[in-house]
Amino acid sequence: PLIGAFLVHVASSCPLAANGSALAFSFTLVFNKNPLVCYDPDAQPFVPCDWGLLHGADIARGVTPAATRDTTWGGEGIIASADCPLPTPAPPQVRIVPVPLPNAPDAVLLTCHVWGFYPPEVTVLWLHNGDMVATASTAKLLSNGDWTYQTQVTLTVTAKAGDTFTCSVQHASLDWPLREHWGPGLSPGLTVKVAAAAVIMTLGLVVFAAGTFSYCRQAPGEG
Structure with missing residues (x-):
């Protein structure tokens, strides 16, 4: 890598409780993998991070006002992002x-x-x-x-x-x-009775149809 090169990236998190509500919101500007400027959710400006290798460094104190004034990171930009995005409501x-x-x-x-x-x-x-x-x-x-x-x-x-x-x-x-x-259906006892009645009716219709068919096939008697 080139001498004097540096990398700045953004780290954020939004832990949620078991019921889906947001517990906290964190937003950090990181310089060469070390926390530099952190968002304060209570006062809602940026402040020098109170942890990491750059804690107390002049660069952190110098970047803090600029980050707070910048509408991309500070001001209304970060305040608007402080509401953790939650999933779209889903119907049951x-x-x-x-x-x-x-x-x-x-x-x-x-x-x-x-x-x-x-x-x-x-x-x-x-x-x-x-x-x-x-x-x-x-x-x-x-x-x-x-x-x-x-x-x-x-x-x-x-x-x-x-x-x-x-x-x-x-x-x-x-x-x-x-x-x-x-709604309740037929009780088991009534179901058995209805089924038995249906079987008996079916057998009766079969016997009636067979008798009618047999009668119609008989040759007419001599008169």
Whole structure:
């Protein structure tokens, strides 16, 4: 390399908390791999970095005013950059999964799965025939590792014919709540009865058709 050559580059970081909020913002001008001038997020000017080999050097004190006045690095430029860029809001997806409970006849455990949303703040409510119902289940947020989150809320119900249970999801990315509906189908006992009736009806139609066909094929008797 040429004698007297130097390199200046910019280093910045924006660590985030588990919920996606910004914890801090750092912006540093680095001279030959040594921190030179650092951005102060409290006072919002540049100051000589208080760490590194150039700490206390005259060059740091000399560069600080120029960096603060420069609209590229200081002033409105760096102040505008102090807000850490966050991912674009992502709308949630929702699905209800029903699981019959073996020890409670006609009881069903409904689980509302909500996933793929950002930011993490979300409200999940259960409705029964349009009315909000209380649930002992508390939504727990889980990170998907790609900035999006997932959660689930359960509700144990004894559903009757005509009932409608709704999982309503409210999120910043939605103009209106996202709703998924579930209603009970036929009970196992009634399903067996309906199936048996269908089989008997089918057999009856087969016998009737066979008898009609046999009668039509008989030659007319002598009169």
